[in-house]
Amino acid sequence: MRAVLRSLAVTAALGAMVIPAAAQNYPERPIKMIVPWAAGGDTDNIFRPFAPLLQKHIGQPIVIANVVGASGTVGAREARGSPADGYTLYAVHDYIHLVHYAGVTDVKYSDFEPICLLSATPSVLTASPKTPWKSWAELADDAKKRPGQITVGATLGSTSHIFPALIEKAAGVKFKYVSYEGLAPRMNAILGGHVDLTDSNLTQKGKVDAGQLKFLAIAAEKRDAEAPDVPTLKELGMDIVYAVQRGLLVPKGTPAAVRAKLDEACGKAAKEAEFADAMKKQGTRVSYLNAADYGPFLDKLDRESKTIMTELGLAKQ
Amino acid sequence: MRLGRDSFAGLIFLSVSLALLVQSFGLPQLPLVPVGPGFYPRIVLIFMAVMSVALVVQDLLARRAGVAGVGAPAQPQRAYGLVALSFAIIALYIVLLPLLGYRIATVVFVAAMQATLERPTTWRQWAVLAAIAIGTSALTYLIFERYLAVLLPRGSWTNW
Amino acid sequence: MFELLGHGLLTVLEWKYLLPLFAGTLVGVIGGALPGVTITMTIIVVLPFTYGLDPLQGLATMTGVYVGGSAGGLVTACLLGIPGTPSAIATTFDGFPMARGGAPGRALWLGIWSSFFGGLLGGLFLILVTGPLAAIALEFGPWEYFSLFVLAMAMVAGLAGSSFVKGLLSTAIGLLITVIGTDPIGSVPRFTFGSEFISGGFPFLPVLIGIFAFAQIMSDIEKVGVPKTPGAVLGAQPSLAVSHLKVIGEILGRPFLLLWSTIIGILIGALPAIGGSAANMLAYDQAKKFSRHPERFGTGVPEGIIASESSNNANVGGSLVTIMAFGIPGDAVTAVMLGAMTIHGIQSGPLFVSQQPGLAYGIYAAYILAHALMVLILAAGTLFVLQITRVRLAVLAPVVLVLCVIGAYALNNTMQSVYVLLIFGVFGYALVKAGFPLAPLILGLILGDQIEINLIRAIMTDDSLLLFFTRPISGGLLFCAALSVGLAVWQHVRHQRRTPREEAHDF
Numbered sequence: 001m002r003a004v005l006r007s008l009a010v011t012a013a014l015g016a017m018v019i020p021a022a023a024q025n026y027p028e029r030p031i032k033m034i035v036p037w038a039a040g041g042d043t044d045n046i047f048r049p050f051a052p053l054l055q056k057h058i059g060q061p062i063v064i065a066n067v068v069g070a071s072g073t074v075g076a077r078e079a080r081g082s083p084a085d086g087y088t089l090y091a092v093h094d095y096i097h098l099v100h101y102a103g104v105t106d107v108k109y110s111d112f113e114p115i116c117l118l119s120a121t122p123s124v125l126t127a128s129p130k131t132p133w134k135s136w137a138e139l140a141d142d143a144k145k146r147p148g149q150i151t152v153g154a155t156l157g158s159t160s161h162i163f164p165a166l167i168e169k170a171a172g173v174k175f176k177y178v179s180y181e182g183l184a185p186r187m188n189a190i191l192g193g194h195v196d197l198t199d200s201n202l203t204q205k206g207k208v209d210a211g212q213l214k215f216l217a218i219a220a221e222k223r224d225a226e227a228p229d230v231p232t233l234k235e236l237g238m239d240i241v242y243a244v245q246r247g248l249l250v251p252k253g254t255p256a257a258v259r260a261k262l263d264e265a266c267g268k269a270a271k272e273a274e275f276a277d278a279m280k281k282q283g284t285r286v287s288y289l290n291a292a293d294y295g296p297f298l299d300k301l302d303r304e305s306k307t308i309m310t311e312l313g314l315a316k317q
Numbered sequence: 318m319r320l321g322r323d324s325f326a327g328l329i330f331l332s333v334s335l336a337l338l339v340q341s342f343g344l345p346q347l348p349l350v351p352v353g354p355g356f357y358p359r360i361v362l363i364f365m366a367v368m369s370v371a372l373v374v375q376d377l378l379a380r381r382a383g384v385a386g387v388g389a390p391a392q393p394q395r396a397y398g399l400v401a402l403s404f405a406i407i408a409l410y411i412v413l414l415p416l417l418g419y420r421i422a423t424v425v426f427v428a429a430m431q432a433t434l435e436r437p438t439t440w441r442q443w444a445v446l447a448a449i450a451i452g453t454s455a456l457t458y459l460i461f462e463r464y465l466a467v468l469l470p471r472g473s474w475t476n477w
Numbered sequence: 478m479f480e481l482l483g484h485g486l487l488t489v490l491e492w493k494y495l496l497p498l499f500a501g502t503l504v505g506v507i508g509g510a511l512p513g514v515t516i517t518m519t520i521i522v523v524l525p526f527t528y529g530l531d532p533l534q535g536l537a538t539m540t541g542v543y544v545g546g547s548a549g550g551l552v553t554a555c556l557l558g559i560p561g562t563p564s565a566i567a568t569t570f571d572g573f574p575m576a577r578g579g580a581p582g583r584a585l586w587l588g589i590w591s592s593f594f595g596g597l598l599g600g601l602f603l604i605l606v607t608g609p610l611a612a613i614a615l616e617f618g619p620w621e622y623f624s625l626f627v628l629a630m631a632m633v634a635g636l637a638g639s640s641f642v643k644g645l646l647s648t649a650i651g652l653l654i655t656v657i658g659t660d661p662i663g664s665v666p667r668f669t670f671g672s673e674f675i676s677g678g679f680p681f682l683p684v685l686i687g688i689f690a691f692a693q694i695m696s697d698i699e700k701v702g703v704p705k706t707p708g709a710v711l712g713a714q715p716s717l718a719v720s721h722l723k724v725i726g727e728i729l730g731r732p733f734l735l736l737w738s739t740i741i742g743i744l745i746g747a748l749p750a751i752g753g754s755a756a757n758m759l760a761y762d763q764a765k766k767f768s769r770h771p772e773r774f775g776t777g778v779p780e781g782i783i784a785s786e787s788s789n790n791a792n793v794g795g796s797l798v799t800i801m802a803f804g805i806p807g808d809a810v811t812a813v814m815l816g817a818m819t820i821h822g823i824q825s826g827p828l829f830v831s832q833q834p835g836l837a838y839g840i841y842a843a844y845i846l847a848h849a850l851m852v853l854i855l856a857a858g859t860l861f862v863l864q865i866t867r868v869r870l871a872v873l874a875p876v877v878l879v880l881c882v883i884g885a886y887a888l889n890n891t892m893q894s895v896y897v898l899l900i901f902g903v904f905g906y907a908l909v910k911a912g913f914p915l916a917p918l919i920l921g922l923i924l925g926d927q928i929e930i931n932l933i934r935a936i937m938t939d940d941s942l943l944l945f946f947t948r949p950i951s952g953g954l955l956f957c958a959a960l961s962v963g964l965a966v967w968q969h970v971r972h973q974r975r976t977p978r979e980e981a982h983d984f
Contacts, residue, residue, distance in 0.1 A: 030462075030468055032468055032890060034890075063468055065468075065890035067890065067891065071664050073659075073664065077673070078891055099664070102664075104663075104664040105664075151938055156347075156349060156350075156662060156663055157663075157664070176937070176938075177349050177937070178934050178937040178938050179350070179661075179662045179663075179930070179933060179934060179937060180934070181661070181930075188615070189618075191615055192615040192616060192617065192618060194618040194619065194938065195938070206829075313348070314348075322911060322912070323643075323911075323912070326911045326913070327646075330646060330649075330650070334649075334653075337653075337668055340668060341667075341668075344665060344667060345665060347662070347663040347665065349663075349937075350662055350663055350933060350937060351936055351937065351940055352933065352936055354660035354662065354663060354665040354667055355667075356933075357656070357928075357929040357932055357933065358653075358656045358667060358668070361649060361652045361653055361656055362653070364645075364649050364652075365646065365649035365650070365652075365653060368642060368645045368646040368649055369646060371642045372640075372642050372643065372646055375640075375642055395699040395700070396698065396699055396700070396701050397699065399698050399699070399701055400695050400698050400699055400906075403694075403695065403698050403874075404695070404902075404903060407878060407899060407902070408899060410882075411882065411892075411895050411896065411898075411899050414882070414892065414895065415892050423879055426875060426878075426879070427875040427876065427879065430871075430874060430875035430878070431871045431872060431875055434698065434701060434870060434871035434874060435701075435869065435870075435871035449872055449876075453875070453876050453879060454879075457879060457880070457883060461883060461887070468890060469883065469886065470886065470892065
């Protein structure tokens, strides 16, 4: 028994010695990318076309693992608990800041190191075809007359909740929230008229053209070329620019040499024309930042998220 | 009156549901949701408690009616020891999986399980057993890791 | 329309499309047949290969996987008694007893041809009724979904063999398992006792694999060393030879059963968020209810196999209706297909069929051809399947268990799911030993989250609980649920008076 233990100890020690050398040869085996939402969801649709491009530049297969559950926090926890060796990437968006302040999870963005920011998907305020409003002005009038009666489908405490909450605050109205987690169930509910409003994005344009949905306003700086008729919230007098920002992180403690390799490969992959095309189909634009710029960007986003959550009364005391 | 198997099961589920029912009242309220996270569990738990009571009552009534040997029908002899041993081997395999890594742990597991269920007597049978163990591990590893892009657990002791 | 379909068929018959379709169907059949490997997992695995293909090639591959996987589950269900996928659960109830009873070929081919006919009928509906069906599905708000799920559970608990009370208790256990972990609305941990392990909840698939695979394998291990009762296992040379004409006759000789199971499959498929796992159980229950000899169900009657297998392939047609017309996935598999469509830049939705007729009818054609390919693959693969059944338990048990472990692990790529697999393996075996039916538990497990979410959504939308009864569709569904429970209790009482109590051995 003692001999077995000793040999195990030796193996463990050898293993420990191997690690620094491993950073030099990184990557020598496939890399896992944790996407904390379901396959086929909008986050998955953004990282899936990116994976083969990153693979091309890093030289090892990138394997997507959808680790879903509890508003994406199961995946966050899994990523945080993974070895910091560069073989686990974590596909993230703004939710990581929001769920933390909502008190859903103790996982924080600062449990990770930034690699790169990839994309920004502007939010679009979308109404059910069964609602009478043709424009934001009509909705605002109605909402003032019936406070707390117009229903909004949203993932509570996440981006689809924050976006309408910002509008509530800017316009001085009150909505009623109904929990619909994920874009697909929200679309079903809004097509059937079971909720009045929701946050969506330009991928739903086909349904608007068919008269099944109404885009009321887009939360971008400028009108989008894909949907030139949709006014921006700024035009409508609300100073709201809101987009879902997606990027890649690695667990804290990942060696700097490994991060540098990932950063470089990520930059090359994000500049591929193929990626820009894929993002356009997702109602998204490429919004690349390298590791050095992504870090401060995340710090700023986190401060903003904290302010928003506190102001909206959603932050846990 | 001795309790039957069904009464036992009913009492276990009754106590579980009552204990959790008490717990459910300690769950916090959410600001936006009118009924709170304990609302639906309470419905399920009350339903479960009622059904557990019904099961106990049904069992007691059946016994009183004098149906002989309800709880213990004549059963052929069963290898329950082997079942317990199999569960133990599987549990050990699952514990060792992240430590030894998929490839090694699977060889050991397949070999141990085979030897438990049908002990080889000749060296030839041992060789076949070993071949199946190594073959299973190698083949599944190859298919899943190489072709199906499923990354199997690597051992934290063996780094392999 | 038929011109378009004909054109679609000619297109898909080109090598360029036939080859990916064939590969997809083959992979689907294998994935479906392997316990622990679901159609969802198979299609996710296939997805990266489709990126390099053109849109129709990619969609044909995935349609093949979906059709093949829905049929492939029956092979393991009939020959090993373990459902290869959740959509073949009810196939085990009669398929396995029939195979054990000395007619493995008949069980297998009843399943295959039922899948074929069910699937083709589903395809007919897919092509003809896409519009109207989807319109109905859209009218379903949270109230209707909640009531529909209640109806489904009421119906399946009635299926639970000798004890209705145990069936309902089993349902409650299934529902309770979904309650444990993080609450689906506000992510509040429930009944986790402060444990990180429990707070992730118990994912459905590891629980399902654990309960079914372990209960089956351990029940077999129990009998090691015990003299075999005649017909308890498949003979050394199980003959899969069977008269196809006779089997087809058996299926088509029950047109109402076939049609009704198909309709159930299509409807469940068209409704988002339910999926094939509920379709086959509901269809099985219906077959039992309408049968003149319900007590023979579970002993290897052909009706059980026909109902289960025709409904789960028809379910594929129903799910495709919803994604083609609305861009809304009915289950995880179609969610992946939808994702692939958007990656190819195809806007699925109301305009899809009119704007992309080539692609839409190409998918219809691929769906129909996949059924023919599925039959061919299974016909040729029978010998291979035979090998599985001939393997000794000492070899089969560890290999199947390894595949179950991989299946649980690969689901989330975490050991957590594997621990869940083990826990529920032990729990499921204990339940079987205590005489509890497992099917209602599984249904509770499948529907649990959705029931809660829809209940809470309904209350969040309008705090009047009366709406569950006053909304016509919802009220009607609840009325049917009450009727179903009443009927089951009445049948049970009548049955108990006539015959002495017996133990339930089904699972």
